[in-house]
Amino acid sequence: MNRLLRFDGRVVVVTGAGGGLGKAYALLFADRGASVVVNDLGGTAQGDGRSQMAADSVVDEILKKGGKAVPNYDSVTEGEKIIETAVKKFGRIDILVNNAGILRDRSFVKMTQQDWDIINQVHVVGSFKTSKAAWDHFRKQNYGRIINTSSVAGLLGNFGQANYSAAKSGLVGLSNTLAKEGARYNIHTNTIVPMAGSRLTENILPPELHDALKPELIAPVVAWLCHEDCDENGVVIEAAAGFAAKYQWQRAGGAILRSSLNESVTVESVRDKWSEIIDLSTNADYPTAPEEAMGKLMDALRIQQKGLGDAQNVSRANLSQLSFPEVKVKYNANQAILYALGLGVRLTDAEGMNYLYENSDDFRVLPTFPVVPAMNSMYDVLKFRSLNVDFTQILHGEQYVELLRPLKADAELTLKTEVVEVLDKISGCVYVFKVTGEDESGPVFITEWHIFEVGAGKFGGQRDTPKPITRPIPPPKRDPDAVLSFKTDEGQAALYRLSGDANPLHIDPNFAQMGGFSRPILHGLCSYGIAARLILNKYGNADPKRFRCIKARFSKPVYPGQTLEVLTWKENARIFFEARVMETGQTVMSGGYVELFNQNSKL
Numbered sequence: 104m105n106r107l108l109r110f111d112g113r114v115v116v117v118t119g120a121g122g123g124l125g126k127a128y129a130l131l132f133a134d135r136g137a138s139v140v141v142n143d144l145g146g147t148a149q150g151d152g153r154s155q156m157a158a159d160s161v162v163d164e165i166l167k168k169g170g171k172a173v174p175n176y177d178s179v180t181e182g183e184k185i186i187e188t189a190v191k192k193f194g195r196i197d198i199l200v201n202n203a204g205i206l207r208d209r210s211f212v213k214m215t216q217q218d219w220d221i222i223n224q225v226h227v228v229g230s231f232k233t234s235k236a237a238w239d240h241f242r243k244q245n246y247g248r249i250i251n252t253s254s255v256a257g258l259l260g261n262f263g264q265a266n267y268s269a270a271k272s273g274l275v276g277l278s279n280t281l282a283k284e285g286a287r288y289n290i291h292t293n294t295i296v297p298m299a300g301s302r303l304t305e306n307i308l309p310p311e312l313h314d315a316l317k318p319e320l321i322a323p324v325v326a327w328l329c330h331e332d333c334d335e336n337g338v339v340i341e342a343a344a345g346f347a348a349k350y351q352w353q354r355a356g357g358a359i360l361r362s363s364l365n366e367s368v369t370v371e372s373v374r375d376k377w378s379e380i381i382d383l384s385t386n387a388d389y390p391t392a393p394e395e396a397m398g399k400l401m402d403a404l405r406i407q408q409k410g411l412g413d414a415q416n417v418s419r420a421n422l423s424q425l426s427f428p429e430v431k432v433k434y435n436a437n438q439a440i441l442y443a444l445g446l447g448v449r450l451t452d453a454e455g456m457n458y459l460y461e462n463s464d465d466f467r468v469l470p471t472f473p474v475v476p477a478m479n480s481m482y483d484v485l486k487f488r489s490l491n492v493d494f495t496q497i498l499h500g501e502q503y504v505e506l507l508r509p510l511k512a513d514a515e516l517t518l519k520t521e522v523v524e525v526l527d528k529i530s531g532c533v534y535v536f537k538v539t540g541e542d543e544s545g546p547v548f549i550t551e552w553h554i555f556e557v558g559a560g561k562f563g564g565q566r567d568t569p570k571p572i573t574r575p576i577p578p579p580k581r582d583p584d585a586v587l588s589f590k591t592d593e594g595q596a597a598l599y600r601l602s603g604d605a606n607p608l609h610i611d612p613n614f615a616q617m618g619g620f621s622r623p624i625l626h627g628l629c630s631y632g633i634a635a636r637l638i639l640n641k642y643g644n645a646d647p648k649r650f651r652c653i654k655a656r657f658s659k660p661v662y663p664g665q666t667l668e669v670l671t672w673k674e675n676a677r678i679f680f681e682a683r684v685m686e687t688g689q690t691v692m693s694g695g696y697v698e699l700f701n702q703n704s705k706l
């Protein structure tokens with residue numbers, strides 16, 4: 104922790120390093136082992152005149168202390184020459200501090216085009232030129248650090264500095280974009296907002312304050328941002344007088360200006376929502392990338408599309424009060440076949456051909472298939488930003504599927520989604536969804552989903568609900584009537600996820616680790632479909648028309664490659680079941696049951 108942070112072997116270019124902040128940076132980098140290009144045009148604070156003295160005297164000071172430095176007297180508007188000096192004299196360039204700057208302060212009423220142009224040339228064009236010239240070197244060596252210099256005038260505005268403020272806030276935009284473009288090449292670009300006593304401020308600040316704002320108090324902040332141990336990229340740091348702090352954009356929670364996409368926004372609706380639009384005290388966020396900023400807009404659009412009123416009001420506590428519009432989905436034999444493959448159906452199985460070949464004499468759709476079309480509408484609900492769902496913690500808790508009619512090989516379905524309840528289980532919360540599907544002839548299936556979000560409990564909701572939801576039922580207290588087994592494949596989850604549950608938990612080892620698993624786990628619905636098929640084969644003549652419903656609770660995860668053992672107890676038309684993993688003996692599904700129609704039932 105106390106290791107001295109050094110820059111041995113690094114080559115640093117500091118522009119405007121003949122005095123003030125630039126000089127302090129150059130001296131510090133040199134003192135810590137870097138080779139430094141001390142650039143200074145040697146002009147006045149207003150940008151007039153030229154002289155080599157400023158750069159030379161800093162170089163002399165560094166050399167006298169045994170450091171390595173060379174001068175450069177070019178204007179930053181010819182930034183490529185400055186970078187060339189670094190490469191010619193020291194063979195590389197690692198760090199670029201865009202510090203050179205001048206002032207042409209005038210009230211806007213007196214500001215000329217020339218005042219505007221010269222400030223933008225030196226600050227914005229200059230930083231562009233040097234950065235552009237260094238960029239290819241940085242990319243090739245997969246390393247680079249850029250510091251751009253902004254100002255509180257740029258962030259907040261300042262009387263008499265329209266030109267300077269515009270240039271300085273332009274540099275924040277430049278930095279933020281370079282940060283994003285450079286990230287994958289290990290090029291970090293950050294912005295410093297210094298307030299130092301320098302040539303630029305000596306006539307502006309009171310003398311005591313000017314003396315207290317020593318550049319040496321800011322230089323270590325810049326040096327840290329440029330050090331290889333610092334992984335900041337795209338931050339704006341204010342530093343002055345021994346103080347440093349990050350600046351960030353803040354966006355208010357805002358307001359939805361219409362209640363559905365069919366309505367238009369009126370001037371009056373803006374007026375009526377104005378206090379919410381500007382209220383930063385609740386639900387504010389801090390977007391750092393356009394995608395993040397867009398996320399909220401997408402929420403807003405989704406909410407308006409569903410006619411739900413205000414996005415900010417969506418919380419676990421009131422989710423079940425929202426109503427969701429019907430969604431139309433189509434499926435065909437291809438999806439049914441892919442689903443069957445995902446559950447491990449093989450051509451060599453007794454009924455394999457009927458599930459896997461659409462032109463077979465008796466093409467069948469597995470009875471648990473409704474989970475495939477019913478799935479996505481729920482993900483849509485969980486994506487409400489204000490819910491802040493942590494998707495690494497989403498696990499399938501329970502599942503119910505009831506068939507009201509046999510499934511066709513292809514169909515267009517209307518899905519109705521309802522959040523029945525969100526239960527507060529303290530260790531997590533359980534979202535209970537009901538999704539029903541109907542085709543042109545009426546209802547086809549009912550599904551109920553209990554989705555567990557670990558760690559999202561304690562939101563003040565109720566632990567159970569009086570609403571009629573399906574519940575797991577323990578099996579009879581006797582030995583099972585039959586134990587049915589199936590060995591899953593190592594690639595089972597990779598195949599199953601193609602049926603619409605692309606959750607990275609089932610394929611991405613890093614994501615699985617974030618969720619607390621040693622490796623990707625099998626979809627609960629995959630084990631569930633396998634159990635349903637084994638039971639149907641054993642007790643229902645492998646005939647999907649005999650299938651009425653299935654319910655189960657997922658009590659432990661299954662890993663691809665493990666063998667499922669399904670313990671079954673037959674009690675009239677109901678077959679109770681539990682499932683365990685043969686290799687570990689752990690129970691992975693509990694309280695399960697399948698109900699079958701009897702052979703003569705006219706479904």
Ligand SMILES: CCCCCCC[C@@H](O)CC(=O)SCCNC(=O)CCNC(=O)[C@H](O)C(C)(C)COP(=O)(O)OP(=O)(O)OC[C@H]1O[C@@H](n2cnc3c(N)ncnc32)[C@H](O)[C@@H]1OP(=O)(O)O
Nearest residue numbers: 481482498499500501528530555606626627657658659660
């Ligand atoms: C959006 C739509 C898409 C849906 C797709 C879902 C995404 C999929 O890609 C993800 C998957 O397929 S994950 C794989 C399958 N699921 C699993 O492996 C989960 C296994 N279960 C567990 O880990 C724990 O039971 C666990 C973690 C669930 C609970 O364990 P604990 O926190 O230890 O809970 P516990 O102390 O036992 O009980 C607390 C209260 O919670 C209830 N509960 C327990 N397990 C539940 C479960 N599985 N489902 C629903 N409720 C459950 C208990 O009854 C208890 O409630 P109460 O206190 O009121 O009695």
